[in-house]
Amino acid sequence: MGHRAVVASVSVSAALAAGCGGTSGSAAKAPPNVTNGVVSMTLDGPVSSYDPTQASTFQDSVALAALYDTLVAFDPSGKLVPGLSDTWKSTPKTATFHLRGGVTCSDGTALTGAMVAASLNRLFDPATKAPLVRQAIGPGNSAKATSTADSVTITMAKAWSDLVPGMTGPFAGIVCPSGMKDPSSLRTKSAGTGAFVSESQVTGSSYTLTRRPQYAWGPAYAAQTAGEPPKKLVLKVVDDENTRANLTSTGELQIPSFTSNAWDRFKSTGGITVRTSPQSDTMLVFNETVGHPTADRGVRLAIAQALDRSVLNKVQSFGSGELISSLGRPSYECFDSGSNALVPKYDAAAAAKALKGVKLQVIGTNILAGGAANDQVMSALQAAGATATVRTMDNQAWVSDLFGGKNDWDVTIFVYGNRLSSFLPVGQFFVHDAPPKGLNIGATNNPEAARAYDQAATGSAEEKCAALTTFQQSLLRNVDVLPLATAPVHVLFAGGTSGSVVNGFAVPASIRVAKAAG
């Protein structure tokens, strides 16, 4: 889930947009350049902890990416690239990572295989209660890391084919011995091999990190930008996107990110680079619990036909998303290009024949554009003759509704921030037990898809892709899901800064300040 904080006083946004030239069409003055090597970047909310194992939110990912390295990483195109490990090989139950040399911890200690294994074993230890560890090793699984001088091998009790992409997660950041000795210190103090080290913080407000001059490793793409790394990186929690834009205009912020159109004022401003990166995927999910109209495939198909996905894309992300044809993007491992033909086409006339008089409850989160797309779904269903009502909630209430087993809805736009560029994490929401016991939010009843999912989760690389194709195609044929569009984030680089963006956030190690600016 994209953990964009939604401020209750969101009405401020509209006023600020109007008042601050959001729609004026006139170009804003170019923000001043960075003069002291201190670069500020936005965070969506407070960082839970500098302990990677406790990471759970989007903002945790941003902060931890600055402080810790992982064995492997994703590049901006979604491809797996070397991190602390330069080569790796895997089977369904194991993965061996060869470590690159010359890496040191922030206290100067040289990183060894034993240190990496110890850090990973702490992550895998159930007593650590790492919230997202199941993304790496699968639900209900256990794992153990062993080491040689220059490699680490992870062995799992049961097969899980997402182990390698799982090692890109912020929770898999390698903790150095000083942090391992006193894990409680990791709440506010980092102990990693990352490009930055923690300096100070005003909890929930700003987090100041200091550059490590000796940092010369990390993903290759991170070193490709011209200029100097910032001396300090300040991660500022700024909830309101119009305030982000205002702070950028005056040079108080250099790297803001936006999911709304608050950044429009910079479209014709010189000296600003915009990188648009998908942050979440959206899809329409149906409640197939017996007794709901959406338990009927005919009704689900009609609902899918009633919706013009391109209109929904315009509403939920101001047209900047891209339509998707499965549970994720083409950059994901095992993407099936054949799924596009299985997505129901917009056909209002056909929808009207099946939906006349059908009572439908739409629910949704306000996390994208205040939830305007939920209203759009309701309007389209009403236009098709259904008696549709909508309930838009804040993200927490929506999540509770879905996962609490209330079953008081028929249709929802599911928004999921997939950090692993893999179909397995998102696939969990369509198989096995319904909430509260399981994660199958729509009580999807598709045995073929469930079998294929299990095969994909435990099979070899080849078996995984074949099974995932079956899984996705089966869901689409049965209209268990209607893929909608990506929900991108626009990351701006102002004041002479530049950098790479992966999964919706600027990678701290890649940030540079142009020499003339700094």
Place this chain on the structure above:
Amino acid sequence: MVTTAAGASAASRGLARRVAGSPWTGYLARRLGGVAAVLAFLVVVTFMIVRWVPGDPARQIVGLTAGEEEVRQVRERLGLTEPLWRQFGSYLGGLAHGDLGASFTTGQPVSSMLAQRLPLTIALATSALVVVLAVAIPLGTAVGVAQQRGRARAATSSFGVGASVLGAMPEYVAGTLLVFVFALTLRWLPVQGGAGFTSMILPALSIAIAPAAVLTRLVRNETATVLSQDYITMAMSKRLSNTRLLLRHVVPNVVTSTLTLGGLILVALLGGTVVAENVFNMPGIGSEIVRAIVKRDYPEVQGIILVLGLVAVLINLIVDVALGLLDPRVLTRRRS
């Protein structure tokens, strides 16, 4: 001097009689009783309200992909699996020891968060109050005098319109305009608030404009009322200077009502900081409470509301005491 035991006893009895007979005793007892009742009410209501709002803090912490068991473990760690009465008991027990709990999101003790953020919010509200009083008392008095004497009719009429418009202006509109003019266009002042004197100017103005307009109108009306009293006519007939007349007869009468409203305005300004802190990205408790509500961070929401409530009742208590000192008649009046 030698004091005998009998003498001391008599003295303390006398003191007790004086205290019991003082109008301040009943007055303060009533006010302190009110403070205690309000705080007790706040403790109960905030505890219940945060739990009635739909949303699971545990799911927020562990994320969507966590299984039932992980969510249950987090609920257990946060104490949310306990019966409500036991959770309330623990909360009360903590309060008795000055422990407001720890944030569900960051693990930081709520008292530390408050110590970090409350001073900024108080500084913002107080700065705004200074602006309100500095504008309202002289301007309202001047307009009241001019109006009463039939001078500068165009100006006093314009004042009425202007005060109405400004008084109805919400904080976010005021903040927007101020940012647009002074930060983005003229670049005289920063957008970021709370980082030094200049960074407090725009946030303070954004929440001070509307109450300043309202209070100015009140002072104008009070001034006009006072100036129409017989004793003022008498004073004027004695050819007192205008300054003396204002300082000796008008201002003291206006201050009582201004002070009463000033207390209420300060409490309202504390509420206004929620918007200002978001517009100006200030790390105060106004911005934090919004985040805490969104994240269902029960201890933070409870702690912030309780402390804001405490500040509000203390301000009202101080105003009551000040009113008692200025006008002792209120000591014997039943509270309306």
